[in-house]
Amino acid sequence: MVIATHPDQALRMLADPTADEKRLLGAFTYSRNPTVLHTDTSLLPRSPKARASWNYRMTGCEPSTAPVHVSYDMERLQRLPAGSGYVVTLGGDTGIAPDRVVERMVYEHPVYTPASVAAQKELPRLNTGVTAYAGAWHGWGFHEDGCRSGVEAARSLGVDW
Numbered sequence: 001m002v003i004a005t006h007p008d009q010a011l012r013m014l015a016d017p018t019a020d021e022k023r024l025l026g027a028f029t030y031s032r033n034p035t036v037l038h039t040d041t042s043l044l045p046r047s048p049k050a051r052a053s054w055n056y057r058m059t060g061c062e063p064s065t066a067p068v069h070v071s072y073d074m075e076r077l078q079r080l081p082a083g084s085g086y087v088v089t090l091g092g093d094t095g096i097a098p099d100r101v102v103e104r105m106v107y108e109h110p111v112y113t114p115a116s117v118a119a120q121k122e123l124p125r126l127n128t129g130v131t132a133y134a135g136a137w138h139g140w141g142f143h144e145d146g147c148r149s150g151v152e153a154a155r156s157l158g159v160d161w
């Protein structure tokens, strides 16, 4: 069986976790990130030529007090028709015109700490041949990391892909 949830969710699902499962799955924490789908393109660089798929904006110079926004230009990322103006912004709704908001979500992202990075190296110990774990938290939190961990989980259960 492959458990492909976040590690804190996996730990809550286990009726009788082993010491290694408690220690290694418990080493990962997640941050909750308010996310807004909207059409306020003022969150992107003014010049379309300066726009990237991911665009960050700091509302001040001090990172500890000024929230950082990351805005995804969905037109570019999803090849939407020019002018549709869809943007996904992480990090709060400061500066987003309320009448341009389409949907609000909350997503969770893994927080990388020395303890979680050290735990990653030991994750293969959790694969018993009966259960295995998968998810982007096995790597740096990207799609490719999730995919690679799924292949590894299958391999630990005797399936090559």
Ligand SMILES: Cc1cc2nc3c(=O)[nH]c(=O)nc-3n(C[C@H](O)[C@H](O)[C@H](O)COP(=O)(O)OP(=O)(O)OC[C@H]3O[C@@H](n4cnc5c(N)ncnc54)[C@H](O)[C@@H]3O)c2cc1C
Residues within 6 Å of the ligand: 004, 005, 006, 009, 013, 035, 088, 107, 108, 134, 135, 136, 137, 141, 142, 143, 144, 146
């Ligand atoms: C807005 C946003 C943009 C992103 N953009 C990119 C990008 O451009 N490129 C990139 O590489 N990555 C991107 N990411 C990151 C990437 O999407 C995630 O890292 C990836 O989806 C995480 O995969 P995962 O399998 O670890 O977790 P998830 O995709 O979160 O899967 C965990 C699953 O476990 C399920 N689950 C939870 N509890 C239980 C339970 N008790 N029983 C059964 N199932 C349960 C959940 O429903 C969920 O389906 C983005 C993330 C966000 C939020």
